[in-house]
Amino acid sequence: MKLEDLGYNRQFETYRLEQGLEVFEIGRVVAEHKERYAVNTLKGEFEAEITGNMRFTARSREDFPAVGDWVALTAYDPDFAIIHQILPRFSVLKRPAVGHFGEIQIIATNIDFAFVVQAGDRDFNINRLERYITICHSSNVHPVIVIGKTDLIDDVKLNEILRTIKARIPNVPVISISNETRRGYDEITSIIKNGKTYCMLGSSGVGKSTLVNNLSGKTLMKTETISESTNKGRHMTTHRELIILGNGGILIDNPGMREVGMADVETGLETTFDTIIRLSQNCRFKDCTHTCEAGCEVIRAVENGEIDRASYGNYLKMQKEKAHFESTVAERKRKDKMIGKWVKNYKKNVKKNGNGYTD
Known part of the structure; x- marks a missing residue:
């Protein structure tokens, strides 16, 4: 088997060489079980886990390996390998x-x-x-x-x-x-x-x-x-x-999904609902929500039958879900920033007073 048989291509190889990853094995994550990963390489399949540094520096779940990822790893035996880096994903x-x-x-x-x-x-x-x-x-x-x-x-x-x-x-x-x-x-x-x-x-x-x-x-x-x-x-x-x-x-x-929520899908909405997006360029107001504004080209098209009413309703619902997700992400970042600031101040006080408390 060649790595190309698993989907490896020139872009991945170019990155590997540019980053000096020649000392590591290259493999593809083929299964995931509770933060342990099965990785296929030229030497066979290995059970792997990530380095402590990867875990410590991860900002979100997106920084962990997932099925389909190409990774640089050190393989010790079939039951033990360490993933050092995830190669950039194209999708x-x-x-x-x-x-x-x-x-x-x-x-x-x-x-x-x-x-x-x-x-x-x-x-x-x-x-x-x-x-x-x-x-x-x-x-x-x-x-x-x-x-x-x-x-x-x-x-x-x-x-x-x-x-x-x-x-x-x-x-x-x-x-x-x-x-x-x-x-x-x-x-x-x-x-x-x-x-x-x-x-x-x-x-x-x-x-x-x-x-x-x-x-x-x-x-x-x-x-x-x-x-x-x-x-x-x-x-x-x-x-x-x-x-x-x-x-x-x-x-x-993949497991069947009972819930299909919207996250970062701005480009996806523009492609799926291209007629709505195209007509929205002619709305009277640049910040038109296409729900109640006078001079809204999208509402006009719905009323005239140019846009399917059910599709229009689905578009508005997904836009609302996307906005809600973005607001929750912003709120989470705000709270993380507050916690980070508190921890930084606490460490400063510990260093200054030796006990974490100010006089």
């Missing part, structure tokens, strides 16, 4: 961390294409689809929409779904598949190229793990049927893992 799929104030959760890094999977029989939701597409656009990842379980719906329903997608998301490829009959698999495999990295995005129970198994020709991911009591998919994939496919493509499977 980062991320979202707000659930339950963690103002933090980011990295989904995967160095991704070329994302298969955004929804089930045609019960999971299809155009608003959620726009969210995934926006995340991809903001992350420098090329999205491909995959509508699965088409064997469970008729052609009338499928054509209705495809028309809806074309009207709302016109510039993204769409493939309809069946994991049972393998309908549409030729289209998917034609997209997968040697040395390129792909990931699966979508809710639990939409058929992502079955698709991974079928593409790889192996039972790599555990699968289970939809829960009859809740009508929701059971969450079977519990961690992120990198898989090498038979045709040389590299695939990362």
